[in-house]
Amino acid sequence: MRLLVTGGAGFIGSNFVRGVYRWKPGWTVTVLDKLTYAGRLENLDDVKTEEGFRFLKGDICDPFSVAEAMEGCDAVVNFAAETHVDRSIEDAASFVRTDVEGVRVLMEEFRRKDRALFLQVSTDEVYGSVEHGSSKEIHKLDPRSPYAASKAGGELLAMSYWTTYGVPVVVTRASNNYGPFQYPEKLIPLFITNAMDGEPLPLYGDGMNVRDWLYVDDHCKALLRILEKSGPGRIYNVGAGQLFTNREVTSAILEATGAPRNLVRYVDDRPGHDRRYCLDVTLMEEELGWKAETPFREGLAMTVEWYRRNRNWWEVIKSGEFREYYKTMYSGRLERSGGYR
Ligand code: NAD
Numbered sequence: 001m002r003l004l005v006t007g008g009a010g011f012i013g014s015n016f017v018r019g020v021y022r023w024k025p026g027w028t029v030t031v032l033d034k035l036t037y038a039g040r041l042e043n044l045d046d047v048k049t050e051e052g053f054r055f056l057k058g059d060i061c062d063p064f065s066v067a068e069a070m071e072g073c074d075a076v077v078n079f080a081a082e083t084h085v086d087r088s089i090e091d092a093a094s095f096v097r098t099d100v101e102g103v104r105v106l107m108e109e110f111r112r113k114d115r116a117l118f119l120q121v122s123t124d125e126v127y128g129s130v131e132h133g134s135s136k137e138i139h140k141l142d143p144r145s146p147y148a149a150s151k152a153g154g155e156l157l158a159m160s161y162w163t164t165y166g167v168p169v170v171v172t173r174a175s176n177n178y179g180p181f182q183y184p185e186k187l188i189p190l191f192i193t194n195a196m197d198g199e200p201l202p203l204y205g206d207g208m209n210v211r212d213w214l215y216v217d218d219h220c221k222a223l224l225r226i227l228e229k230s231g232p233g234r235i236y237n238v239g240a241g242q243l244f245t246n247r248e249v250t251s252a253i254l255e256a257t258g259a260p261r262n263l264v265r266y267v268d269d270r271p272g273h274d275r276r277y278c279l280d281v282t283l284m285e286e287e288l289g290w291k292a293e294t295p296f297r298e299g300l301a302m303t304v305e306w307y308r309r310n311r312n313w314w315e316v317i318k319s320g321e322f323r324e325y326y327k328t329m330y331s332g333r334l335e336r337s338g339g340y341r
């Protein structure tokens with residue numbers, strides 16, 4: 001199988017490309033990535049000499065780049081997106097552009113030829129906050145942040161190409177991923193790297209929001225299973241069933257890094273902060289025989305170890321674009337936080 005992996009220089013995309021070469025001998029990959037602040041060529045260092053690997057710098061909103069990248073590919077896995085909820089609250093424009101319009105451009109090129117599958121990687125955030133119970137694939141979408149709304153738009157658009165033109169599309173809705181190469185704006189890598197540097201850990205609100213933590217390799221294996229086994233027109237939830245409050249995640253990070261508890265700061269909440277996500281993954285388990293394998297403590301230990309060994313990788317990021325972002329997002333919040341707890 002020859003895959004086009006869009007957004008392959010980001011966190012999940014780069015882990016996925018490594019996974020393809022590790023677990024699927026004979027498969028080859030083209031990556032198309034715009035290399036935004038979140039995309040880093042060095043994330044692909046491990047695979048750049050692999051058989052048939054090709055990297056193209058380009059935007060999924062640009063039909064010419066997309067046509068060049070899709071040439072000769074049997075299937076597309078679309079990871080390319082703006083992905084950080086807090087940034088979408090500051091400015092939604094790039095989210096609508098990439099996460100919706102980018103999907104349209106990809107779909108238009110995809111349907112010009114007969115191809116195996118278009119896998120649109122979506123998120124559990126499209127269901128909105130789920131106070132009780134769990135979300136099934138047939139449940140109504142209720143996205144509540146500009147990020148979640150853009151992702152919902154993208155997946156609905158992709159699926160409309162299946163309904164309207166019979167283009168083979170599958171949508172996945174994954175829960176919160178964590179693991180190596182995650183940009184340190186997200187909760188787990190931000191707190192691990194801050195803990196390692198003795199910096200405050202800014203917990204939003206009361207720290208009792210709940211997320212389902214999925215180790216990135218488990219997510220990648222689910223996507224590979226879908227590419228091999230799923231028929232078109234399907235939607236799958238991909239979660240680990242490992243629900244923790246942000247306080248619990250923070251405690252686990254403090255324990256794993258050996259940092260002191262007094263680094264924790266309760267800061268102003270994220271506007272519209274979803275309280276809880278929870279996925280019903282029966283379909284993935286029963287239809288495709290997939291189940292997340294990595295217990296949270298084990299995945300977190302591997303992740304902490306990776307950030308310990310790859311200080312260069314995140315120090316470069318934290319001293320670049322991220323520095324200004326962090327100041328804008330956190331300095332006021334930390335000043336107002338009323339001391340350590
Ligand atoms: P990321 O932010 O680490 O990486 C996104 C990648 O997309 C980057 O390499 C970036 O350069 C690239 N990109 C952005 N705009 C582009 C454009 N216009 N054209 C081409 N490339 C572009 O994101 P991630 O955390 O790896 O997430 C990957 C996908 O998985 C996203 O679609 C996201 O919505 C989805 N997802 C993520 C999570 C999670 O917990 N991280 C959970 C569920 C679903």
Ligand code: TDX
Nearest residue numbers: 083084085123175176185186187188202203204209246
């Ligand atoms: O500094 C922080 N303090 C804090 O309390 C940050 C960055 C986050 N949080 C909280 C907000 C959330 O309740 O931690 C939780 C996780 O936050 P993020 O890492 O920003 O992830 P989330 O908002 O849950 O969205 C993620 O999961 C689904 C990804 O960013 C999305 O791309 C994915 O689709």
